[in-house]
Amino acid sequence: MNSAGILIIDDEIQIRRLLEITLESHNHRVLSADSAREGLRMAAGHSPDLVILDLGLPDESGHLVLQRLREWYTKPVLILSVQSSEEDIVKALDNGANDYLVKPFRTGELLARVRSALRNAVAGPRKAVVNFNGLQVDLSARTVRKDHEMIRLTATEYSLLALFVRHEGMVLTHQYLLREVWGPGYINQSQYLRVFIAQLRKKIENDPNRPEYIITEPGVGYRFTSTE
Amino acid sequence: MNSAGILIIDDEIQIRRLLEITLESHNHRVLSADSAREGLRMAAGHSPDLVILDLGLPDESGHLVLQRLREWYTKPVLILSVQSSEEDIVKALDNGANDYLVKPFRTGELLARVRSALRNAVAGPRKAVVNFNGLQVDLSARTVRKDHEMIRLTATEYSLLALFVRHEGMVLTHQYLLREVWGPGYINQSQYLRVFIAQLRKKIENDPNRPEYIITEPGVGYRFTSTE
């Protein structure tokens, strides 16, 4: 690990402290910035492996920072936000954020999200065959297996699953999913999503009532995870 | 070099001799055939690392040999041709030849071309005869058997089946199949596909109403499977 480290952009000193201590205790190098300007400067200077960005900054909107960042920065960006601002979270995810955390958060969850984000970033060039304990998706053959059994998916079900697989660990918003699978004219048809998510779960989950692969993020979207 | 060797297909004995001596003196194993039929048989039997093919054969056109070869053989094919037939060379290159030599040639140039062709060969080997419980397809002989019974297929039926066999397990989209079998101008003629798929099933499936080999993937295409 040549480790350019993790950059935290947050104005609250308590949060910065908590993040620094937690991350450093797990062998991450940590950089901190307490403003939008400072954050962008440090990101440009150090090219960190991951950025944790608070949406509520004093000098500039966090959305603006995210936008500027995404003009050149391709590694994961993790959003911090207060409970109330669900709308902000959706907007940030649609603007290229990889994941989000609601304040206050448990440090265990923080570390899990950071691990997942860093793991996916390393994956880089996608492999054609992807394995998630028991679920095997072959993106070039367009086939899906569950415990070596072939599973038959309709065109729509498959393109939904393929999206999830290609963005494992990330939260995908309703908007994004609808736009990618059905097209830009369908971003309000959330019911479509619910219907097809239910069908997918019925086909790939061990217990559709307690999904392990496709996790609901209420008010925001869905997330595909591998438990390993 | 574990060397399955180089196969020479040429009817002129002087040329064969010259090639044999030159190549063997550089540690290549050499196989020879003096006719199209013999050449195809040896290619299928020995899977050579490279084929040197004369276009002017007595029994069959060299172009036909090349075409047949290319239905399953992915390694380099080097064309030999007399000075005059420039048109032939272009056609051969279009049909999948890797390089050509004009007779008479200098042995130094021959060796250089052979070296280059072998160096550039990347694709993995493929078998000429494929077996799917009961269904046997010989891609070099262009024959199909069902439980040892010969099955007669039309040209179109065969090229469709050959495509399936060469991509076993993959979902092949309508577009892809139409483009490969009929050409780029036919990618909208899905009805062609349905008609010929039905005919193929009638000929190769145990119960055409419940196909085992050619599986429909509605809205997407078809998939060829072996149940083993």
Place this chain on the structure above:
DNA sequence: GTAAGTCTTTATAAAATCTTTATATCGCTG
């Protein structure tokens, strides 16, 4: 020129999927 075989086109029935509606469930807030 005819006959046999093949490919293309048309028509219709059957199957599968997508869309919509209805109802049940969950988690949260006041």
Place this chain on the structure above:
DNA sequence: CAGCGATATAAAGATTTTATAAAGACTTAC
């Protein structure tokens, strides 16, 4: 704990896609 918004699931209907037969057009061999 009632009520609200968001989510989950089932099932009816509408639509699209597929299967199959069969007629017409074209090619090829004799």
